[in-house]
Amino acid sequence: MAGRRRSARNNDKSPQDESNNTAEDRCPACTHESLAKLQFQDKEEWAMCGACKTWYHWHCAGNGEDLDTVDKWFCKPCLAADSRRAITFKAPTRKSERKKTTRDYANLNSGFEPSDPHRFIRVADSKLCKPDNFRRMSGGEVSLEWLEEDPKAMTEPIVIESPDGLEMSMPGSDFTVTDVGTLVGEQTPVEVIDVASQSSSSGWTLGKWVEYCNLEPSARDKILNVISLEVSTTPLADRVVPPRLVRELDWVENFWPSTKKGKGNLYPKVQLYCLMGVEGAWTDWHVDFAGSSVYYHIVRGSKVFYFIKPTPANLAAYERWSGSEAQSHTWLGDMVDEVMKVTLVSGNTMIIPTGWIHAVYTPVDTLVFGGNFLHSYNVATQLRIREIEIKTHVPKKFRFPFFSRLCWYVADKYLKDLKTPGGTPFPPRVLTSLGSLVDFLMSEVHSLEQGSEHTKKEVKEQIPHDRVKDAPALARELRWRVKHATGCTSDDEEDSGRLSPLKRKRKRSESVSGDIPRFKNFKPKSWDNVVESCGEPEQLTIKLPRPSQVDEEWAERWVEVDAQVNGGEEAGDEANMERTNMTIVKVRKTTYGLERERIERRVEKWTWK
Incomplete structure (x- = not known):
């Protein structure tokens, strides 16, 4: 453990030089005010910096946390000297019906209180993030042809700087949160996220949210965020149409029966979200439910995305992080290979493919329209994310709605x-x-x-x-x-899942001629008519070598005796041959017309005198 601590009474010897009474009562962080307060305490706790090994009064150097909860501790000068150092905390003891743990990363020593909503971005700014190398595309390039011809298509995020060519419809930059309230209805309940705790704040309506957003940033007592207002059955839906490629891929759009969608029907309502974040909002690391892909258009404002690629190792790290108390004190980026950062501004559109882990920061008040969609180009990762959700006990209300039913459709x-x-x-x-x-x-x-x-x-x-x-x-x-x-x-x-065309298995029941094996209980359509005809046996006498019982190659030679028989070759012993020609003709109707099968057989029987 890098930081150790002990408890000492005020009248006891301190861990400093015992021969110096002044040094005995002071630490490097002491002030006149703190020393005055210490005189009235029965005991004082000390903490030792894990780097420089200097002892501090916890009253002077701590930030109000319980010292027993601290795992590793460093003083401010040592933290400033090396950005890789960070204060960490012990995982709290599990209790039944406990509240969700607040995501409170390390670096709380730098004046960050657990209730400080800005601590997330401060941690992010202190970490090494690579500039993104995601492809910038024009709207016209984002098509099914691109998806089918480019093997990297829909495997990493893309940015479309202008909506031209995407064949989508979005409100203009003059559209405001007030307009959202008018079209959706001010009495509509809305889930609001308290950024400091990353948990829901109850009792909000859209009208109350509009009032909050219209305050000056300095007048807001908390930083709040709205990321789950789905508007597909409201008048606002008439103003929002996803990009053409999204509509062509979306399982809900293409496979869910149209008669079972719309107002009053239960179906996956995930296609049209209105996201409203104020300055300073943060959405912590997550993967969209069931690994669904996302389209994301900035109407006004700006967003900063932090991305982690969904490699098997990174997804395993995410599973460990999201399913444990590590969320409260660990930056996920420290557990993966790399983090990429990309900034979007008004007019930009981004498509985030299946499984990408991301966190989002809002530098200014921002209005976004987006939506989620499942598709047929990466089902394996979609199912992997669903598996992680089940293993980490994500409540069903936060998973993709009607996922299994949609798969059957x-x-x-x-x-x-x-x-x-x-x-x-x-x-x-x-x-x-x-x-x-x-x-x-x-x-x-x-x-x-x-x-x-x-x-x-x-x-x-x-x-x-x-x-x-x-x-x-x-x-x-x-x-x-x-x-x-x-x-x-x-x-x-x-x-059933090993479907690579490069590995072909042959069942014992499959014939050498390549007959197609049938699935279990398969019954092909019977023939409508079968006609068999057989000619009269034909008797021939010819001289050919007998099949030798000691010649191992006789069978191979006798496969090719037709030329000898037809050419009348006179060699070997005299033999009698009886030859019979047979023909079988089968016919049946099919869905595309008529199928006719003609089989000709010739049977020869040889005997030697």
């Missing part, structure tokens, strides 16, 4: 598309992602078939029975069709 539509003859082939990235979707749905099927009664009930409630009549059959057939679309032919249920 997506699967139903893709199965129909894959069954359509002559349909447009899917990009490889989509087929790979569908493999991950199949894995998830098969896990749901296993829970439905083998889980507890409670689990079965939960899974069954998420299946949209208006579209999915037989969920297990749908999942298994989709698994089979996705496998064959990617060139895989393994029917092993355990191998």
Whole structure:
């Protein structure tokens, strides 16, 4: 432990030079006022700096915290000398029904009180952050063609400095928070975040929020933030249309039945958010629910983003951080490979892809419109983030709404598309992602078939029975069709997610001729008519060598005896051959027309005298 401490009574010897009575009662941080107060205390606690080993009165050098909660402590001169040093605190003892831990990073020694909302950005400014190297694109470049041709598309954030070409609709820079209140309704309840504690502040309406935002920054008693006002069923929705690419990718937009969306229906309302942050607001490290991607347009003001790439190692670090007390005293950036920083200003649009960990600072009062969307190009990471949410016990109300039901709708539509003859082939990235979707749905099927009664009930409630009549059959057939679309032919249920076309497994039941294996319980359509014909046996006598019982190569030579027979070669022993020609013709109707199969067979029987 870098900082040690002890408790000493005022009339006891101090850890300083015992021969000097003046030094005995003083520490480097003492003032006349602090010494006067110490005279009236029964005892005093001392703390030793973990760097210079100098002892201080905790009354003089501390910031009011309980010394027993401190893990590592450094004096102000040592902190100023090395920015890597930071005061850390012990994790508090877990208690039932405890309140959410305030995210209170180290560096509280620099005059930062736990209630100081500015401490987050001060910590961020003290850390090393790389300038971003994210691609700047024009609106016209952000298209499906870009997504299908560029392997890096939608794998890292992009910035579009001007909305031209995005084919979206947003209010102009003259649009204000007051206009939001007018269109959405001033009596609308709104969730407000207290930045200092990073927790919700209850009892707010949109009208009360507008009044707060219209105050001068110096007149606001707290720094507050609104990041979850969804407006898709309000008149404001008529003024906001997401970028064209987002609309083309969005699962809710494309797969959720249109008759089950809109006011009065339960569906994932995550497409149109109005975010209103005042100067100094901070949103701590997070990943958007279910790994959903985000579009983000600055109407007025500015935002500073801090990004961490969703590598397996970084996501594991995020899982450890978000699921423990480390949130209260650890800067997540110290646990990952690097942090990138990007600043957006009015008129900028950013698309944040699946799984990117980020924190956001608001340097000036800012109004933003954005939304979340799931898509078919990175389902594996979306499911990984959902897994982290479950492991870290994120309450269901803070997860992507109706996630499992949406996955069934997506699967139903893709199965129909894959069954359509002559349909447009899917990009490889989509087929790979569908493999991950199949894995998830098969896990749901296993829970439905083998889980507890409670689990079965939960899974069954998420299946949209208006579209999915037989969920297990749908999942298994989709698994089979996705496998064959990617060139895989393994029917092993355990191998459902391994859909790389480079690794092809052959079942024992698969014939050498390449017959297509069928999924479990598959019954092909029967033939409408089958006609067999057989000619009269033909007798021939010819001289050919007998198959030798000692010649190991006789079988290979006898595969190719047709030329000898037809050429009338007279060599070897005399043999009798009986030859019979047979023909089988099959016909049946199909969804695209007629299928006719003709099979010709010739059977030869050889005997030697």
